[in-house]
Amino acid sequence: MKTHLQLFIAFFRSGMLGFGGGPSAIPLVHKEVVKTFKWMNDDEFSDVLALGNTLPGPINTKMAGYIGYRVAGVPGMLNAVLSSIVPTIFLMIILLTTLASFKDQPWVAGMTRGVMPIVVILMAVLTWDFFKKSKQSLGWIVSIGLIVASFILIELVHVHPGLLIALLLSYALLKPDKKKNEENKGQKERGVV
Template identity: 65%
Template sequence: MHQTQIFLSFFRIGMLGYGGGPASIPLVHKEVVEKNKWLTDDDFSDILAMANTLPGPINTKMAGYIGFRVAGYTGMINALLASIIPTIILMIVLLTTLASFKDQPWVQGMTKAVLPVVGVMLAVLTWDFFDKSKKGLGWMAAAILIIISFLTIGLLGIHPGFIIAILLAAAIIKKDKPKPAQEKGGEAS
């Protein structure tokens, strides 16, 4: 049963993820976290962060890992095939068909109309991530990380993988300091 669900979920993502990796991330979240409940939101965030640090298409990286996590090596192969088969089919069919219609206004309008929808999907997912980060870190720490990320990624053009790698290294290096034991009795004023 898992293999069929894995295949159908990643096949749907491949078919509907028009616009590449960023457009497919909200679809993966919907299928994997909300619909099938294979991962928690925190697990998904961790996988997304790690997938962003590695080279290659994000959809296949996430499909492979999630398929492996749900059903081992066969789940991994299943999810990978399910995520690339729609692309192969659509590339052959659409490129041969649309090539003859590429200058038509309806084709250009179709491709332009998809962009706002993808933008809204990414904005909703971004808000969900921000909401979860403020619960885990607090408003101030989350806001500071967002501002620093915006400055380094958006304005300075530093690759997000470097920022994620630095944050992962900082989390590994940082040792939780033990909280001082509360003294029994009253403190002197």
Template identity: 60%
Template sequence: MTHKHLFFAFLRVGLLGYGGGPAAIPLVQKEVVENYKWMTDDEFSDMLAMGNTLPGPIATKLAGYVGYRVSGIPGMLNALAASVLPTVILMILLLATLSSFRDLGWVQGMTRGVIPVVAVLLGVLTWGFIEKSNKDLGWLKVTLLIVASVLLIQLAGVHPAIVIAALIIFVLTKPTGRKKEGEEA
């Protein structure tokens, strides 16, 4: 039963994640956290943060990790197949079909119409991360990190991977606060 659930959860993501990996993230979160409760919101956020630091498409990294966590290597292969196969099949069919119709208005309208929906999905996911960060860091630090990230990435042209790597290095190397008496190390 678990393999069936894994397959259909990531098949839905693969079929409905129009717009690439970032558009699929809210769909994966809905399946993994809300529908099947394979992990909590905090665990999902941590997995997504770590997945974004690694190279490659995020949707397949999420599928691989969740599949492995739920059902080991067979689960990983199952989730990966379910998330990749729809894209491969649909790409072959759509590109063969739509390439001959790409100049028609309805095809151009279809592709332009999806962009605002993807933007809303990403906005909802972003707001969830901001709220989680607020609980951990507080609004002042969250606001400073957002502003600094926007300035570095958009205005200074620093690659996002460099900003993420710098933050990870900072968190891993920063001194921790002193423990109060009676707390374990």
């Protein structure tokens, strides 16, 4: 029961505070899943995020479904998904009916402008964390090269980010494992194999 309450809290908070949609909720989900409840480490979270970005649909819902399933099976999946979408649906209905009458007021536009810098900082912090992780596993040159190549492909060539992520995941899955090849080579030299 405690696990289900924690799942509800984690995805309720990330769903309610993820202003602007999925991308802004990712740092909040990361904080809940990795830092607060420690259901995953950073590497596992980045794998879930990368795979979730290649699939269609809202990222927050996909991540809630997978993480909920991993933590507490099918009931956990249902709990996490519902806690991330149902409260925001009700809130959206209430706010849209209320704000429709105030949409031309300056304070409504000010709310949106006031939250945007916070979303930018959340995304920048998450990006920096992922960059540090990739630097550790790939090195500075490869990490920076991938960032530059991704920027060019996405912004200038207009390649869809999902396609780029799918290509990189495919490469990671299909590339030869140097460490394993070195171990096999060492075993052959010692006559173990």
